[in-house]
Amino acid sequence: MAAIKGFGSIILAGVIFLLSASMFTTNEKELAIMFRLGEIVKSDFDPGLHFKTPFVNNVQKFDARIQTMDSDPERYLTSEKKNVIVDSFAKWRISDVERYFTTMGGDARRANIRLAQVIKDGLRAEFGKRTVQEVISGERSEIMDSITSLANMQAKEFGIELIDVRIKRVDLAREVSESVYRRMEAERERVAKDLRSQGSEASEKIKADADRQRTVIIANAYKEAEVLRGEGDAKAAEIYAKAYGANPEFYSFYRSLNAYKESFKDKSDVMLIDPKADFFKYFEQSEIK
DSSP states (O other): HHHHHHHHHHHHHHHHHHHHHHHEEEOTTTTEEEEEEEEEEEEEOOEEEEOOOOOTTEEEEEOSEEEEOOOOOOOEEOOOOOOEEEEEEEEESSHHHHHHHHHHHHHHHHHHHHHHHHHHHHHHHHTTTOOIIIIIIIIIIHHHHHHHHHHHHHHHHGTTEEEEEEEEEEEEEEHHHHHHHHHHHHHHHHHHHHHHHHHHHHHHHHHHHHHHHHHHHHHHEEEEEHHHHHHHHHHHHHHHHHHHHOHHHHHHHHHHHHHHHHHHHSSOOOOOOOTTTTTGHHHHHSSOO
């Protein structure tokens, strides 16, 4: 009885093993190829449970998701024969799993190497048609679109769909950067000199205009002062004339007194003059006639 139970367990285990060896599953993230003694039999499996012949068929699965190929920075020549360093990456996925297995052996690393070479050739061609200025500032999106379109045509031969090629960074080579920096420095220096020259010119114009205005203001002030002085002298002369005409003798006496006062301000003042001169005529007279 025990022998029968043991034999039944062996048979049951064998059945379970055969059933498990006869079934396999795939999901949405996988692509599968069924082989019969090394020959591809089928590859268009939908997600779910599938059957195969044990020991005759074998199944190999591949990642159906989008994969990223991150390339090392590469040096390219522009149309000006100047080096630029480009860092890029690409997004791809398997579109034809049979062709992918046939051309790449199902090896993602090998696929990345082949795809990287295709993209490098495309980048080399695109950068060779453009200047440094166009590459850096204006036409990067055009380059990426063009490379994606052209490289995808070649990638189809490998059973791969190239979804997108992106340029992360475009740097100038060291020698080019130094040359550009020197040109920028020279340009900034030229602009600075122009600005300083314009500033000096404006300064000279302002100074010249200020000097002209100063001269005009001083001349007008001097003119007005002379006019006022002349008017004052005329008025004084008129007053003196009227006063002299009213009493000439008093006017002469008044002027003599002022002259005496101005001449003898200090006790130490000495004058050598004839006492009978007209200057002392009022000293000799006791009264005004």
